[in-house]
Amino acid sequence: MAAQKKPAFPKSLPALVRAQRVTEWASRFGFDWPSVDPVWKKIEEEWGELKTAASSGDENRIREETGDLLFSLVNLSRFLNVEAEATLSQAVDRFLRRFAYVETKIQNQGKTLSEATLEEMDAFWDEAKRAERLK
Structure with missing residues (x-):
């Protein structure tokens, strides 16, 4: 079976637009939550990880966890049918x-x-x- 060609996700795009396009693309292959409920749980998980990272003072970990939380929020936006970039x-x-x-x-x-x-x-x-x- 031939590998799927990944579309371009240029870094020149605003990060929220890029993230939303990536989540839309991945969802076409079934790499997605079955409903919005697990997305809420993922946001809670990422929020907890960010709080832990913030408590540690580790700047790299804080950046990483902040990014993960933002990415999860963009995914939630997609589930709620709102464009993250326009919303922000x-x-x-x-x-x-x-x-x-x-x-x-x-x-x-x-x-x-x-x-x-x-x-x-x-x-x-x-x-x-x-x-x-x-x-």
């Missing part, structure tokens, strides 16, 4: 919008971000989230 891009945009809200609220109090407490910023962050949900 939207999350970054949301963060920037909320952070701008926080900054404006702090400035309206006559302070700079550096002068604000984390508690103040968190309260305005929560306010920004509530305001977005009401739209």
